[in-house]
Amino acid sequence: MFTGIVQSKAQVLSAQTKHGVCQLCIAVDKQYAQQIELGASIAINGVCLTVVEQQSLDETLDKIRFDVIDETLRVTNLVSINTGDFVNYERSLKVGDEIGGHQVSGHIHAMASVTNIENIGDNRSVYFELAPSQQAAYAKYIFGKGFISINGTSLTLGESVENGHFNVHLIPETLTRTNIGDLKVGDNVNIEMDQQTITIVSTIERMKLQLD
Structure with a gap:
């Protein structure tokens, strides 16, 4: 973990x-x-x-x-x-360690490619697109202000989320400490969805099917 x-x-x-x-x-x-x-x-x-x-x-x-x-x-x-x-x-996490991000398993769900990069002062917004073959399975777990792991980095999703396209806003510390700051348009990144989000969405889907 x-x-x-x-x-x-x-x-x-x-x-x-x-x-x-x-x-x-x-x-x-x-x-x-x-x-x-x-x-x-x-x-x-x-x-x-x-x-x-x-x-x-x-x-x-x-x-x-x-x-x-x-x-x-x-x-x-x-x-x-x-x-x-x-x-x-x-x-890996040790018992008693501070969880400053969110729980990540290290099991990758999908890959996404960088579609656009915007620099605003010292901050940066990076835009991604899930691989087309994986959008149907995983786009439903991506929503604004939700959690996501990109190349193992715990991030909060931005407001631009639609049909497998999404963005994140990055501060200078993240750009310096991780390789997210080295990304270029066209690069591929590893994506792990938040497990709690997967559980909630899957539960709601099952409940909806039962009601239907």
């Missing part, structure tokens, strides 16, 4: 496929890599991955490796990760 509060951007050292598995290696600031055990869960761009190796690179950075299977590559933007890219990094 995660909070959607990204702790750091981590740089991709390599992403090599061997025997059908992508070995993804990232460089992480040591302050965010302390006491990580092999088998621990970490969200990378919002995708829950398992640590399979960790080693020190220098006085400030650790290398962490994950094995990413074909199914994960098929449904997330990790398939297009390249050496030198930056990914969002969040360690």
Whole structure:
């Protein structure tokens, strides 16, 4: 379980496929890599991955490796990760930790593409469109002021929501701390819907069917 509060951007050292598995290696600031055990869960761009190796690179950075299977590559933007890219990094939630965002599972529901970017002073509005093949299944869970996770970042949806199109407003801290600030028109992002929203909408749909 995660909070959607990204702790750091981590740089991709390599992403090599061997025997059908992508070995993804990232460089992480040591302050965010302390006491990580092999088998621990970490969200990378919002995708829950398992640590399979960790080693020190220098006085400030650790290398962490994950094995990413074909199914994960098929449904997330990790398939297009390249050496030198930056990914969002969040360690799993511990009992007693503050939940500053919303509860995020690390299981991606859909992908969306960036359609427009507007800069207003130091703030930014980014517009997205769900993949057309996924709009029928997931657009109903997206509404103004609701929660959404984009590349593992907990965000509040803006007012522009219609038929799988939506936007978010970003403050300078989010732009600096996460790779949302690096997005360009046409880039794909990982989307996880808010589980509470899914539960409420699904319950209402079932009740409506029963009444009909």
